[in-house]
Amino acid sequence: MEKQFEYLLKEGAPKILVNALRLYGTAEIVGSKHNPIILDWAKGLGLEKTYTNDECPWCGLFVAHIVKTAGFEVVKNPLWARNWAKFGTKQKVAMLGDVLTFVRNGGGHVGIYVGENKDSYFVLGGNQSNRVNIAEIAKSRCISINRCTWKIKQPANVRQIFVDHNGVLSTNEQ
Secondary structure, eight states, rough: OOOOGGGGGGGGOOOOHHHHHHHOOBBBSSOOOHHHHHHHHHHHHTOOOTTTTTTTTOHHHHHHHHHHTTTOOSSSSSTTGGGGSSSSSSOOOOOTOOOOEEEEEEEEEEEEEEEESSSEEEEEEEEEEEEEEEEEEEEEGEEEEOOOSSOOOTTOOOOOOBBOOSOOEESSSO
């Protein structure tokens, strides 16, 4: 994990963030073989007939897996990134652990907020350069900010986090 994001390793909540961090670095296998971990996520969601290989976009699958294992309800048709705009409770200001939905060439992208600067969000997500990592994405591409609807209460560490630009702005996550 990049040094500027090591603070995340000390966060104990929200659970979707903690679950996502455990999968940091998981990567697809380019070519005819496929990562069994990613395929197991689809199986655990009952999507193994729809999602058959890791060459298919898997940002929505990643978010569905971490949301389900955190005990929250997964959106209908979770493989379509833009469907995550219907998750939880819509927000105006992004904070740690929120689900951010973006527009991109050919579709959408979805991931978890871990920080921001004036122009960009830092997003922990799947299928970002074919792996689970943190990408910097322009705020202008964000179409929805959604927060888990908490059953008891929101964790105290859900907050805005400001970090410096890392020099690489993602333009088309895959």
